[in-house]
Amino acid sequence: MRKNIEPKKNKKGEVVNGLHKVGEIAVDSGQIALADPCNFKNGPDITISTNFGDGMFPIYEDWENNKRLALYIPLDTDLHTMLKDMITDPTIVKKQRTKARVYDHE
Numbered sequence: 001m002r003k004n005i006e007p008k009k010n011k012k013g014e015v016v017n018g019l020h021k022v023g024e025i026a027v028d029s030g031q032i033a034l035a036d037p038c039n040f041k042n043g044p045d046i047t048i049s050t051n052f053g054d055g056m057f058p059i060y061e062d063w064e065n066n067k068r069l070a071l072y073i074p075l076d077t078d079l080h081t082m083l084k085d086m087i088t089d090p091t092i093v094k095k096q097r098t099k100a101r102v103y104d105h106e
Contacts, residue, residue: 007061014066023059025073030054032073052080 007020025032030053033044050057057077062070 007063015063015068017064019060019062019072021058022061025057025059027054027057032057048075050080051075055080 005020005022007015007022009015027050030050032048032050034046034048035044039045052075055077057073057075060072060074061068062072
């Protein structure tokens with residue numbers, strides 16, 4: 001079972017304005033499918049390519065005045081950008097590996 005992360009709230013119990021990470025999507029097919037759980041047997045309502053492939057993609061909710069305005073799934077994460085750069089320009093592999101090690105320990 002996946003855990004949903006609750007958005008940050010102020011002392012009054014209201015959600016703080018801005019983007020809040022509320023979970024992640026694990027992708028194995030290079031696609032993210034969106035569907036109504038009650039109708040999933042009919043297949044997804046929409047399928048979106050991730051632009052790169054597999055991995056973990058963060059999910060953010062955008063809140064303003066204690067109302068959820070939108071759901072965002074960035075398809076170009078730091079890790080995917082680094083991997084894409086390493087594939088397109090093999091000369092930067094060593095530089096990117098060093099950068100990734102530093103980033104992992106922040």
